[in-house]
Each structure stands twice: as structure tokens, then as C-alpha cells.
Amino acid sequence: MTYGSNITAQKWKTRTEFPKEEISDDWDNDYYLSSLSYNNNLWTVISSKTSDYSLQSWRTRVDFPKDEITELWDAGYAITELTYGNDVWALVMSKGSSHSGQKWSTTTEFPKDKIKEYWDEGRSIIKLAYGQGKWALVGSKTDDITLQRWRTSETFPTEEIEENLALGYSITQLEYLNDRWVLVLSKYTDNRSQQLITSESFPKEEIRKHWESDYYITSVGRQEIEPEIEPEIAEPEPTTETTKPYSAPENSTNPRITGVWNGTSLGDAEDVEITFEDNNVITIISGDEVMGGENFEIEDIPAGLSYELNMDVVPHQIDIVFTMFNVEFSRIKGIFEFSGKNEIMMLLSDDPEADRPKGFISKSGTETFKLKKTSSK
Structure with missing residues (x-):
């Protein structure tokens, strides 16, 4: 109203x-x-x-x-x-x-x-x-x-x-x-x-x-809620645990985002540089700490940092995937939107177990980044 x-x-x-x-x-x-x-x-x-x-x-x-x-x-x-x-x-x-x-x-x-x-x-x-x-x-x-x-x-x-x-x-x-x-x-x-x-x-x-x-009154909307039906619980089928090498899905990057972005983390006002490669590799530099990039290792263990985009929804979705020995280890979920031709606002969950943020509201357990593209790849 x-x-x-x-x-x-x-x-x-x-x-x-x-x-x-x-x-x-x-x-x-x-x-x-x-x-x-x-x-x-x-x-x-x-x-x-x-x-x-x-x-x-x-x-x-x-x-x-x-x-x-x-x-x-x-x-x-x-x-x-x-x-x-x-x-x-x-x-x-x-x-x-x-x-x-x-x-x-x-x-x-x-x-x-x-x-x-x-x-x-x-x-x-x-x-x-x-x-x-x-x-x-x-x-x-x-x-x-x-x-x-x-x-x-x-x-x-x-x-x-x-x-x-x-x-x-x-x-x-x-x-x-x-x-x-x-x-x-x-x-x-x-x-x-x-x-x-x-x-x-x-x-x-x-x-x-x-x-x-x-x-x-400006607008009226209604959703019909159907009663929940208790699902039947079937006996679980036997499964065999397998480990597959991680590979980013097709069409999970976008030319508009590939490049080098500089800005700040709004939570602690710390400068950050994020590079999105067209092969889904991501590099994050914050202060003296460098995460990701080619030949990324942690204590001599081969590691990786990749990103996946979903541009079909608004706000757009981004996942940052951490791998060890080329196997997915954890995944950070986030959202982003273009606020200008070469500017984005990105909100990431800090906890891999947390749900994806639903809107650009900074809460405990999330980090907001305001970035501007400084170089195209």
C-alpha cells in the first residue's frame, strides 16, 4: 500500500x-x-x-x-x-x-x-x-x-x-x-x-x-498453497561411493565478467582484486594473501579455485569451488549483479554449508564486495 x-x-x-x-x-x-x-x-x-x-x-x-x-x-x-x-x-x-x-x-x-x-x-x-x-x-x-x-x-x-x-x-x-x-x-x-x-x-x-x-492499494498478489502430502519413504538403494575429478559445467562463465576486478570488501574495507579467467579459474588477492590461480597449492598439495555462474536468474548466481587433488572439497555460494557497465556488487556466504543469499542485505556470515573492472582478459 x-x-x-x-x-x-x-x-x-x-x-x-x-x-x-x-x-x-x-x-x-x-x-x-x-x-x-x-x-x-x-x-x-x-x-x-x-x-x-x-x-x-x-x-x-x-x-x-x-x-x-x-x-x-x-x-x-x-x-x-x-x-x-x-x-x-x-x-x-x-x-x-x-x-x-x-x-x-x-x-x-x-x-x-x-x-x-x-x-x-x-x-x-x-x-x-x-x-x-x-x-x-x-x-x-x-x-x-x-x-x-x-x-x-x-x-x-x-x-x-x-x-x-x-x-x-x-x-x-x-x-x-x-x-x-x-x-x-x-x-x-x-x-x-x-x-x-x-x-x-x-x-x-x-x-x-x-x-x-x-x-x-498498489498491487494485490495471491499464491495458492497446496497442502503438504507426507512422502512415502522408500528403502534406500545400495550405492557405491565414487570420486570424480571436478570440471566446471559448460556455459558457466560469461565474457562480461572475465577480466580483472578491483574494489573493496565492504565489511572490513579491505582492498581486493579478483581475476575471472575464461576457463573458470579465479584468483582472489586480499592484502598479502593470494588464493587460486594457475598452479595453486596449499602446503605442497595441488589445489584449485574455480567459479561457476548462472546468468539466467536475477540476481545472478556465483559459486566459488575449492578443489584438492582436482576433487571438489567445498563450495561457497553467492549472488551478484551489474550496477554499471563495468561495476558489480557481489555478496558471498562465508560458510560452505550456508544457503545462498537471497538479496543484497549484509548479514553475519556474509561478505559484500563492490568491484570495478580494471582490465579485460
């Missing part, structure tokens, strides 16, 4: 059928659709009194409503809501918004490349939706948003939300789509603050209390 937007009053409703009559009644009373979603066999409609819109129109179609979008664009409307539920696409378009130069696209995979393309063109993410086996993305030019980022997660992204709210971002969209949480965060030109509500049931009392403090 958001404080500081242009909303002055709000209503919500949930319905099993698309609430066309209720939408019409709200329009008659100067309320506009500000959020529309479908989860757990229910439509959730948020209607608001706001200066953001002057006129609205909606459509529901079995197939993606590309013709309707073009028709309403030609009439001066812009897409302000798009969702899929109960076997139909639901489209809301508005006049009077700050959106211009809109584009939409559909892809079978999550549209991370299209998002980057839209950002490079100066467009912001207005809506992500999923239906009929495809993702739909709407991008728009707007003066209200200055910066954006997105995350997807199988579990509710509490840490990512808290971290980014502290950095001045606001939630633009938070929905459970295609078995994952989709989070879009934006920095707005106006001063606004947000509060997150989570609840096992629809939080009508919490909403009412926040309305009294002039906080209004």
Missing part, C-alpha cells in the same frame, strides 16, 4: 465472475480501475478516485487482445492494466495517464531480454501478465518513473522487498504468475512511501486501517 500517490479514495471487491456491472457502477461514481488481478478462482478489483485518469475502457477476450489494443491506442487510450484469468485476457485502457509511446510483446519465456530492450528505449515496465502459455509485457514512456528493477522468486520475496524499499524503490507490481512471484520495483519522481501487507486470508481489516492513514 502506497502513501503519496494521486489517489484520494478507494474500493475493493472480489468476484468469481468478471465484475463488469461493478466496474460500471464505480465509473458512474468517479472511481477508476487501478488494479485488476485473478488468483485462486477470484477476480480482485481495486477502484480508486484519482486524477491519473479521465476516461477508461475495458475488454475481455479469449485470445490476446492485440486488435483491441491498437483500436484503443488510435483513440488516445493507453494500457493501464492487463491480466489473464478464468480463460480470458482482461484489458483496461485509460485516457489522461502519463503513459505514451507504448509497446507490448508476448514471449513463451520470461521476457528479461525484452525488458532490457524496453529500458534501453526509455520505456518502463507497466505490466507483466501470464496466460495461455505466454508472458505478456507492456512498456511505456512516462515521466513518473526514473529507474526500475525486477525480480522473480519461487518463494515470497520478503528480503528483496525490504532491501529495495530501504533504497527508495516502490513496488509497481507484485503478483504470483506461472508458479513464481514477479516483483517490479520503481523509483518515482514524487515522494511516496509504501507498506507491505501479507496475510493468509484477504486482509480487509488491514486495508481499512491503512486507508485511515491515507495509504492506498
Whole structure:
């Protein structure tokens, strides 16, 4: 829920059928659709009194409503809501918004490349939706948003939300789509603050209390939790312990990261130099200590330090693998993201037994590095 937007009053409703009559009644009373979603066999409609819109129109179609979008664009409307539920696409378009130069696209995979393309063109993410086996993305030019980022997660992204709210971002969209949480965060030109509500049931009392403090609903997301089924325990099959030489998986490096990076460990402000080779070898120099590199040994024992990347998720994942006699001995898990053309932020767990960090929040047992590329390999 958001404080500081242009909303002055709000209503919500949930319905099993698309609430066309209720939408019409709200329009008659100067309320506009500000959020529309479908989860757990229910439509959730948020209607608001706001200066953001002057006129609205909606459509529901079995197939993606590309013709309707073009028709309403030609009439001066812009897409302000798009969702899929109960076997139909639901489209809301508005006049009077700050959106211009809109584009939409559909892809079978999550549209991370299209998002980057839209950002490079100066467009912001207005809506992500999923239906009929495809993702739909709407991008728009707007003066209200200055910066954006997105995350997807199988579990509710509490840490990512808290971290980014502290950095001045606001939630633009938070929905459970295609078995994952989709989070879009934006920095707005106006001063606004947000509060997150989570609840096992629809939080009508919490909403009412926040309305009294002039906080209004921004986005509603639901995840249907299936009851856990006790798994059958099978007798373990006999196994033979084997030791295989370590080798990094294919495609586990990336040209963008290979090279020499210099920076600091934010925990102790110590200078560090990290070299990523294109053969997955990593060298870490901190003070007088050198770890890794070619011909790395510990007390005359052949050792190795390698890295593995997973660039298909955001934040990107990195594993630093320590080997002895060319056999994996331990593995440190971490995350990283590019904060500029030649800058990265990297967060590593100190303990090989620890889980991978979920967000860029420095905690006990983790180390954060801010690095800048000083040489390409």
C-alpha cells in the first residue's frame, strides 16, 4: 500500500465472475480501475478516485487482445492494466495517464531480454501478465518513473522487498504468475512511501486501517498453497561411493565478467582484486594473501579455485569451488549483479554449508564486495 500517490479514495471487491456491472457502477461514481488481478478462482478489483485518469475502457477476450489494443491506442487510450484469468485476457485502457509511446510483446519465456530492450528505449515496465502459455509485457514512456528493477522468486520475496524499499524503490507490481512471484520495483519522481501487507486470508481489516492513514492499494498478489502430502519413504538403494575429478559445467562463465576486478570488501574495507579467467579459474588477492590461480597449492598439495555462474536468474548466481587433488572439497555460494557497465556488487556466504543469499542485505556470515573492472582478459 502506497502513501503519496494521486489517489484520494478507494474500493475493493472480489468476484468469481468478471465484475463488469461493478466496474460500471464505480465509473458512474468517479472511481477508476487501478488494479485488476485473478488468483485462486477470484477476480480482485481495486477502484480508486484519482486524477491519473479521465476516461477508461475495458475488454475481455479469449485470445490476446492485440486488435483491441491498437483500436484503443488510435483513440488516445493507453494500457493501464492487463491480466489473464478464468480463460480470458482482461484489458483496461485509460485516457489522461502519463503513459505514451507504448509497446507490448508476448514471449513463451520470461521476457528479461525484452525488458532490457524496453529500458534501453526509455520505456518502463507497466505490466507483466501470464496466460495461455505466454508472458505478456507492456512498456511505456512516462515521466513518473526514473529507474526500475525486477525480480522473480519461487518463494515470497520478503528480503528483496525490504532491501529495495530501504533504497527508495516502490513496488509497481507484485503478483504470483506461472508458479513464481514477479516483483517490479520503481523509483518515482514524487515522494511516496509504501507498506507491505501479507496475510493468509484477504486482509480487509488491514486495508481499512491503512486507508485511515491515507495509504492506498498498489498491487494485490495471491499464491495458492497446496497442502503438504507426507512422502512415502522408500528403502534406500545400495550405492557405491565414487570420486570424480571436478570440471566446471559448460556455459558457466560469461565474457562480461572475465577480466580483472578491483574494489573493496565492504565489511572490513579491505582492498581486493579478483581475476575471472575464461576457463573458470579465479584468483582472489586480499592484502598479502593470494588464493587460486594457475598452479595453486596449499602446503605442497595441488589445489584449485574455480567459479561457476548462472546468468539466467536475477540476481545472478556465483559459486566459488575449492578443489584438492582436482576433487571438489567445498563450495561457497553467492549472488551478484551489474550496477554499471563495468561495476558489480557481489555478496558471498562465508560458510560452505550456508544457503545462498537471497538479496543484497549484509548479514553475519556474509561478505559484500563492490568491484570495478580494471582490465579485460
